[in-house]
Amino acid sequence: MSGHKRFEIIANGNITTPAGFRAAGLHCGLKKTQRNDLGVIAADHPCAAAGVYTTNAFKAAPLIVTEESLSRTGKLQVMLVNSGNANACTGDQGMADAREMRKLAAEAFGVSEDLAGVTSTGVIGELLKMDRVRGGIARLSDATHATAASGDQFSQAILTTDLVKKEACVRVMIDGVAVHIAGTCKGSGMIHPNMATMLGFMTTDAKISSATLHALLKETTDQTFNMITVDGDTSTNDMVIVMASGVANHETELTPAHPSWVDFVSGFRYVGEQMAKAIARDGEGATKLIECTVEGAITQEAARGMVKTIIGSSLVKSAVFGADANWGRIIAAVGRAGFPVRTDAVDIRLGGIEVLRQSQPVEFDEDRAEAYLKGDTVHIIVNLHHGEGRATGWGCDLTYDYVRINAAYRT
């Protein structure tokens, strides 16, 4: 990732590693099993903050409420999240519930409502069991600590069909001072570019303005979270929130003019990419991660579009599940992505195995290809020899378990 070590990975770090943050997670009764379904990130002081949201026209109530807080102040101090119910398409009552959650969270942590955000993930179209939510919030404050264990409880509380929690953390040196960037996220189904049923929370103790943070978050999500797909569905609830406590004692505020800006961006991007890849790898029913790189596209936009079409193709995904080197489906996806392509100049590789050169089939060792495709990460590389556009994205295979999980999600 970085030649001269722009950042250091903190293997067991989580969102409480950056200074100034506490967290909690507990079970309040929204999930049927005893797993955590309510969590909070609470900062010691108001944080510079930024968010990116779903592009779905049906924005869930909590997103609207969080956007409202953030747009008023540019700051957040408390982020409340529940899993098990998305509070989406729940009409006026859903909006009232989201507002009540914000109010209760603000009161529980003694902050103004404008510094509190809420987010929900789970089933769409059912009303929240607010008695359980209220009971949970009442217990939340006492459970909130600055420990790694509390950060872990939060990371558990945001999961739905996810099999594993997803965390990343790095340390960057700024003005000779250690600055931390951490993230945790959830997402497994309804995952598609432009924010899916994906929640991401990032914390940092860097000193940075909300505006700078927002620009950085936008750029980072475009290259990470927005470059993954599990099933092509963009949910009503997607959001990535970043909060910066400013507690790290580096001399000058981070801006693109800061000499260590590139290091900070690298670390930030690394955390985003780790989270995005973790979501793709943990896609519903997935047995492997598909990483796809398109290079030599006529434009950057074309490269991005083709990557998304390839990793979004049910046929490509099924073939990878079956360890079948069916590159015809890859080129068919390139061809229907809707961008110009020189049809006689396409190279395709599966890892190190060349299967197509200048759009002509290459004899390859089927056994070697099958062995490669049976690994837990499959890299598809397409070179179009057409321009400078280049993009990478991540997806997963399509399996029996995806169908099983989604055939009876509510029941």
Added chain:
Amino acid sequence: MSGHKRFEIIANGNITTPAGFRAAGLHCGLKKTQRNDLGVIAADHPCAAAGVYTTNAFKAAPLIVTEESLSRTGKLQVMLVNSGNANACTGDQGMADAREMRKLAAEAFGVSEDLAGVTSTGVIGELLKMDRVRGGIARLSDATHATAASGDQFSQAILTTDLVKKEACVRVMIDGVAVHIAGTCKGSGMIHPNMATMLGFMTTDAKISSATLHALLKETTDQTFNMITVDGDTSTNDMVIVMASGVANHETELTPAHPSWVDFVSGFRYVGEQMAKAIARDGEGATKLIECTVEGAITQEAARGMVKTIIGSSLVKSAVFGADANWGRIIAAVGRAGFPVRTDAVDIRLGGIEVLRQSQPVEFDEDRAEAYLKGDTVHIIVNLHHGEGRATGWGCDLTYDYVRINAAYRT
């Protein structure tokens, strides 16, 4: 379909029912099992003809060759088809093979090359076993007859992963004379709006010009073949071809000015719709047909786009497979389709069961909904109360078998 009986359905009719057409189908060795894999439609005389083709940038060689013939003459007399190999992404050799197939077919039936077309469906990226194709074409002419049995052999010869043949036939009275319109098609995977791995062949004995036929075919495919999706993949080989022998003895050529034009269009559209629905119902692994109607959309284009997004959603498809009335996935699909929508005005029904009214959940009988969703046809109706746009499309559920079929298609 028609209040005053615009056309009559001919239950056992097929492409040889319209006068002036013969057909054949046989096994030449491209498929591993003993199923037909080579077929021909041969007309007694040159036919007015029209075609619509895939939008995939990688057009398969046979499509290019057929388009070439058709664009030179506006006519076709012989259509050769093989299944088991798509002759797509096969480079210069593939193009040479398609040209040789056209030449051999033209010779076998004694017509000029410009009156012959070829089409292929099956695996992408492998060279045709031309020795087997040559041997098959040599036997084809003797097997070609004007009987229903021969038409049936052709309908079998175009299938790949399809489980059933797909045919439709109607009779329309024009100037007091019986005119026939028939169609056969294949398609099961790689099915998505804008021509999928879908081949459609229509015959009619009507007197009609190539230009009129082309306009009618375009309009009909937009409302039928282009409104189905199985898996969102648009193939390199899709094409629908229609041939009009002109043998029916009605007085005046059919044009939009003809008094019976509406009847002919209704019959033509019916044949197209029956074929499209048959493809969707026979989608790879499908257990049921999903019919989706969006009404009250701001524009026709929005209605079409939303229908396609809903029937293309893996989550909606999985829920229908599991007989789970998870309408949240339907509204999420509406919201991400990329068209304006009044988010507080959406009604959703599953057959006769109302589940959402003015974007608010409606209490409904879950058992009744489950029973409905267990049927072999599920109708999703969305009313947006936003404009006059209306469209209907067809898809199928996503099942374990879809994954099984596509995890090891080549092996």
